[in-house]
Amino acid sequence: xxxxxQPASVSGSPGQSITISCTGTSSDVGGYNYVSWYQQHPxxxxxxxxxxxxxxxxxxxxxxxxxxxGNTASLTISGLQAxxxxxxxxxxxxxxxxxxYVFGTGTKVTVL
Amino acid sequence: QVQLVESGGGLVKPGGSLRLSCAASxxxxxxYYMSWIRQAPGKGLExxxxxxxxxxxxxxxxxxxxxxxxxxxxxxxxxxxxxxxLRAEDTAVxxxxxxxxxxxxxxxxxxxxxxxxxx
Numbered sequence: 101x102x103x104x105x106q107p108a109s110v111s112g113s114p115g116q117s118i119t120i121s122c123t124g125t126s127s128d129v130g131g132y133n134y135v136s137w138y139q140q141h142p143x144x145x146x147x148x149x150x151x152x153x154x155x156x157x158x159x160x161x162x163x164x165x166x167x168x169x170g171n172t173a174s175l176t177i178s179g180l181q182a183x184x185x186x187x188x189x190x191x192x193x194x195x196x197x198x199x200x201y202v203f204g205t206g207t208k209v210t211v212l
Numbered sequence: 213q214v215q216l217v218e219s220g221g222g223l224v225k226p227g228g229s230l231r232l233s234c235a236a237s238x239x240x241x242x243x244y245y246m247s248w249i250r251q252a253p254g255k256g257l258e259x260x261x262x263x264x265x266x267x268x269x270x271x272x273x274x275x276x277x278x279x280x281x282x283x284x285x286x287x288x289x290x291x292x293x294x295x296x297x298l299r300a301e302d303t304a305v306x307x308x309x310x311x312x313x314x315x316x317x318x319x320x321x322x323x324x325x326x327x328x329x330x331x
Contacts, residue, residue: 103256136317138257145307145321146249146257152315189257191317199259199271201247201312206256 102197104129104190104204111210112180120207122173122190128202130171134193137166137175141186149188150175177209185211214238214320216308221325228298228329234291234308234322242266242286245313248293250304251324260306261293276302298329 105123112118122129122137129135135153138146148157150166153173163178173192177184190204220232232248248260261282262271270282281294291308305326309318 134312134315136312138317140257145324146309146318147321148317148319151312151317151319155315157319187256191312193312198277199262199273201259201262203257203259 102202104192104202106188106190106204106207108205109208109210111212112177113212114180114182116180117176117178118180118209119177120175120188120190120209122175122192122204124171124173124192124194124202125196126171127196128171128192128194129168129173129190131195132193133168134201135166135168135173136191137164137173138189138191139184139186140189146189180211182211185209216310216320216322218306218308218322218325221306221327223328223330224298225331226299226329229294229296230298230327232293232295232306232308232325232327234293236289236291236310239310239320241284241289244310246284246291247309247311247318248282248291249307249309249318250302250327251307252301252304255304258304263291295327298327300329303327303329 137150140146154166194202279297305324307324308322310320311318
């Protein structure tokens with residue numbers, strides 16, 4: 101199963117906005133609106149931040165937003181805060197694998 | 213409250229077996245698809261297996277197919293992962309998670325259980 105491609109790291113200063121990309125193909129990200137994003141702090145379980153490309157579960161701050169264009173999905177964090185420093189993973193439904201979903205490679209977000 | 217609690221991890225020799233369990237509470241377990249996800253030390257998330265709400269549809273990662281078996285007991289609100297012929301590369305923290313289903317992601321995760329395969 102091929103993972104979706106994310107940048108290894110992204111950084112920003114408090115208050116700034118950053119965007120994490122998640123690139124796939126027409127068989128996954130580009131073909132379905134089944135994109136989710138997860139935040140994982142060290143030693144903790146992942147937490148769902150975005151589902152269905154741009155929807156936030158209850159309790160997720162509105163500074164987190166998601167979008168998609170073609171085969172690339174994006175997670176934007178506006179007004180970056182220290183507690184946003186974590187690893188972020190995208191996930192998508194895929195029609196080209198033995199598993200119906202696939203994760204991205206993960207992005208380490210550093211707050212400078 | 214809605215909760216998933218994994219158990220069964222530990223140290224096992226290569227070629228050995230382990231059975232992981234995930235106890236669900238606070239929601240109607242039989243309504244949800246469930247997943248096992250793992251994370252090797254310092255690595256990213258890897259989907260291991262996925263099972264439908266009734267247990268009739270099951271998927272496995274190529275890396276575990278033929279060695280791992282996912283199952284569920286809806287009467288006991290429990291998810292299982294039987295792991296046989298374990299290899300060093302199976303060393304990871306194993307998480308159970310609720311979902312995904314359709315557009316909805318995995319919204320509830322357990323705390324994880326650690327599996328170490330070493331001689």
